[in-house]
Amino acid sequence: MRSILCFGEALIDFHAEGTDGHGYPRAFVPFAGGAPANVAVAVARLGGQARFAGMLGSDLFGDLLLDSLHRAGVGVDDVVRTDEANTALAFVALDARGERSFSFYRPPSADLLFRPRHFRAEAFADTAIFHVCSNSMTDPALAEATREGMRRARAAGALVSFDLNLRPALWPAGADAHPTLWDALTLADLVKLSAEEFAYLATDGEAAVLERLWQGHTRLLVVTDGDASLRWFAPDADGELPAYRVPAVDTTAAGDAFVGSLLYRLAVQAISPNELPALVAELPRLHSTLRFAAAAGALTVTRQGSFTAMPDDAEVQAFMETHS
Numbered sequence: 001m002r003s004i005l006c007f008g009e010a011l012i013d014f015h016a017e018g019t020d021g022h023g024y025p026r027a028f029v030p031f032a033g034g035a036p037a038n039v040a041v042a043v044a045r046l047g048g049q050a051r052f053a054g055m056l057g058s059d060l061f062g063d064l065l066l067d068s069l070h071r072a073g074v075g076v077d078d079v080v081r082t083d084e085a086n087t088a089l090a091f092v093a094l095d096a097r098g099e100r101s102f103s104f105y106r107p108p109s110a111d112l113l114f115r116p117r118h119f120r121a122e123a124f125a126d127t128a129i130f131h132v133c134s135n136s137m138t139d140p141a142l143a144e145a146t147r148e149g150m151r152r153a154r155a156a157g158a159l160v161s162f163d164l165n166l167r168p169a170l171w172p173a174g175a176d177a178h179p180t181l182w183d184a185l186t187l188a189d190l191v192k193l194s195a196e197e198f199a200y201l202a203t204d205g206e207a208a209v210l211e212r213l214w215q216g217h218t219r220l221l222v223v224t225d226g227d228a229s230l231r232w233f234a235p236d237a238d239g240e241l242p243a244y245r246v247p248a249v250d251t252t253a254a255g256d257a258f259v260g261s262l263l264y265r266l267a268v269q270a271i272s273p274n275e276l277p278a279l280v281a282e283l284p285r286l287h288s289t290l291r292f293a294a295a296a297g298a299l300t301v302t303r304q305g306s307f308t309a310m311p312d313d314a315e316v317q318a319f320m321e322t323h324s
Contacts, residue, residue: 001267002128003049005078005158009111010054010065011088013252014308028091030061030127032068033306034111035133035165038253042260042296044073045310046268050260053078054124054136055150057110061087068307076096080269082116085110092252104169112139116148126155130266131259133165137180138172150187159266159273160217162188163259164197178203185217189273190266192259195225219276222290224258226251230294234280244298244323253306255307256298261296261316263288295320 013033014027036052043050052074056062058081065087069076073191088109093101106112114136124130130153137143150160162184171177177199182191185201189212193201201209213221216236221233226246232238266289271279279286296316311319 001049001050001116002073002126003126003317004040004043004129004263005051005053005123006040006043006131007053007146008034008132009088009109010034010052010056010069011090011106011109011111012061012064014089014091015250015304016091016093025093028241028249031305031308032065033090033253034065034088035135035163035256036131037065037069038256038306038310039131039163039260039263040069040074041072041307042310043264044314045263046264046316048264049075051078052077053119055082055110055114055118057081057087058083058237059086061089062110069199072191072307075082078120078123080114082110085113089136094318096117102167102169104167106170107139109308111136114142114145118145119149119152123291124152127153127156127158128270129159129161129263131163131263132159132184132266133163134177134181134184135165135167135170136229137184138218143180143183143301147183147187149176150184154187154217155272157272159190159271159276160188161190161192161259163255164194164202165255166197171187182212185213187220189217189276190221191218191221192255192262193221193223194255195223195228196310198223219271219273220280222262224255224297228297230290231288232290234277237280239283239287241287241294243294246302246323248301251301252307254301256306257300257310258293258297260310262289264295265292291320292316295323304306
């Protein structure tokens, strides 16, 4: 199986533990995380060939992330280090239902300094899928590096994947993210949105979003909604699948587990951009692929952390056998 290259930010998620008499966290425990890094770990945990490209600070947290990626089985040849900024941090608080809220310490951070010249010349040579999310589009220069990566991947024949993964707190105050997001959306073969993100884009209705996507390269859109039904759309078809319902402990990396598992299954089936329509046309195979991803996402919310929460293939298969 050829590799899945995930580009963007890797950061330290500090998860709150315990509360004092006033309801504030007593401590924050560090976990390796960052959406595209989580996706890479999800792929590697399942047995796929995963690589991560991005920039880390030459600091303790950068060391921790690099080591965590390596120990998870993710290739790190495309990671760049810098002394010009520190590694990004995020503080995560969970409510009683396991839903998370973030406080980001970014910018400035090392991941924002990645430029097109930092991609290795051979980075896309053996890449089956190139994956990004919008967290690497909040800065104009980094957004161009992201788009350049998507263009280079497409030129090399890779399937391009985009998870909106919108974090409004990372965008400049008062900025309209829509134009920048659409620049990336139209470059992607596969797009994943949450229901809230679909609504965010659908200022003129869902049909307008779909029409604009089909005018670009997109041939499959997947919309998740927690434990509510999953929806999928293609230019000539659409459908809905029930989601798995499980008690949530920590939802931090559930979407990343879903995406990583989906990309893993596409890579196993050697799905190229030209073969996405054939996958959609074969509904049992498409539904099986999406159910696998949904099961991985559901399993992840039952565990704390990001890298540490990702299931392996045997765990996902066992979960699917015991949960309808």
